[in-house]
Amino acid sequence: MTIQSKPIQDISHAKTTDDHDQHRQLNFNHTQLVLCAAAIGIFGGLVATIYYFVLETMMDQVWHVLPELIEPYFPPWLPTNNYVWIATTIGGVAVGIAIYLLGCPGEMAQVVDRIHQPGKIDISKTPAMVIASLLAITAGGSAGPEAPLVQVNGSFGSWLGDRLKLSIGSVRVLTFCGMSAALGAFFGAPIGAALFALEIPHRRGLEYYEAIAPAVISAIFSFAIFRISTGITIGGIYHFESVPSLTPMNLLEGLLLGIVGAAIAVLFIYIFRAVGYLFQFIEHDQILSATLGGLAIGLIALFLPQTLFFSEAQIHDVIETGMTLGVSMLLLIAVAKMLAISFTLHSGFLGGFIFPLFFIGANVGLAIALAVPQIHPTVGMICLMAAMNVAVTKTPISSSIILSVLSDTAMLPVIVIASFVSFLLTAQIAMISTQRSRGSDEQAIPVWLHNSTVDTISAVDNEGIG
Secondary structure, three states: OOOOOOOHHHHHHHHHHHHHHHHHHHHHHHHHHHHHHHHHHHHHHHHHHHHHHHHHHHHHHHHHHHHHHHHHHOOOOOOHHHHHHHHHHHHHHHHHHHHHHHOOOOOHHHHHHHHHOOOOOOHHHHHHHHHHHHHHHHOOOOOEOHHHHHHHHHHHHHHHHHHOOOOHHHHHHHHHHHHHHHHHHHHOOHHHHHHHHHHOOOOOOOOOHHHHHHHHHHHHHHHHHHHHHHOOOOOOOOOOOOOOOOOHHHHHHHHHHHHHHHHHHHHHHHHHHHHHHHHOOOOOOHHHHHHHHHHHHHHHHHHOHHHOOOOOOHHHHHHHHHHHOOHHHHHHHHHHHHHHHHHHHHOOOOOEOHHHHHHHHHHHHHHHHHHOOOOOHHHHHHHHHHHHHHHHHOOHHHHHHHHHHHHOOOOHHHHHHHHHHHHHHOOOOOOOOOOOOOHHHOOOOOOOOOHHHHHHHHHHHHOOOO
């Protein structure tokens, strides 16, 4: 049999045609990616808006309307402030029943694990997360709405990727878009929110870099939709006392406060683990566990009401009136909040712990400023807020940006120093056990990346560097 060779010019023409077709495919997929990111952002903004209004209504009914209705019927021998622990305990029962009936949707560690493998979040657990988290937050637990919103919107991104029959790597990117949309609405800092979603799966820095642009797009759309729908103004939500012009001494303060923040965060992690050890004996009984958790949260709040709820509003109180409490009381509140967070999360109450960590940092930072007058209260509070959060979440870049936006200050250089000092000092200590390098989890690189880039990434991943 004779094999006829193909003319060289035909081969060249075929190669050119293939390259052209591939280039068109890359452009099509990139455009599709942007449209998907925008759609996920719009969806995320709408979901966050609905969640916000439902949560506000439930909180108002339980903590304002209902107490006024039952006050005339309250037993005279029982002080009215006992409503707190009664409400949190009943709330715990409701949370336990919801989880028992709907199933446990998991918490942040499981979300992080799914991001790595299989690269998506299960949308079937969304109803359970929404209902249980609304009950948990309304009941006064020390956990916020960012975790349920991440679950809802992240799973929508995963679902959309599956519907479009995309590769695992591409589905993961859309999942990140959903997570970013949730945090963009919640934090009010789109770039910081997108980076937070990308940093939190890892212990040593952001690695899923190919998702940065689409994640920011989703966060921006979600942020815009949420702010337009709710009427919440754009800009910092906390009004700290103005800091004089920064000097090199402030940079040194950032370093020292980062060290202190790392130490406080380690204390919190050990307290969290100790409470977890206590709950492991009853974790099989979801209703009992949640009920006891609600009771514990309420009893702590009975003596220190500042520890109730997820602390976004309570940070305002620290800024405005914290200096009147004194060093000892501020530190006591911080430790009590550590216990409240631990009881909240280990008992089955669902939610995130970012603002609770900010609250702890604000109290400790202000206590340090009162004890060491050379440190400005705003510097002390913001640096400790950053250091606490970074030590637990391992998100030094995004936390610095978010706090810079939330505080509406020009302290970014100082915040960055405090964040990275805390990050480096706590590199070997983790609260979210599933944080890890992308390593061998990456099974597919999104098609919109250029071929030469793909080859480089594959070579690096094959060498085990994530």
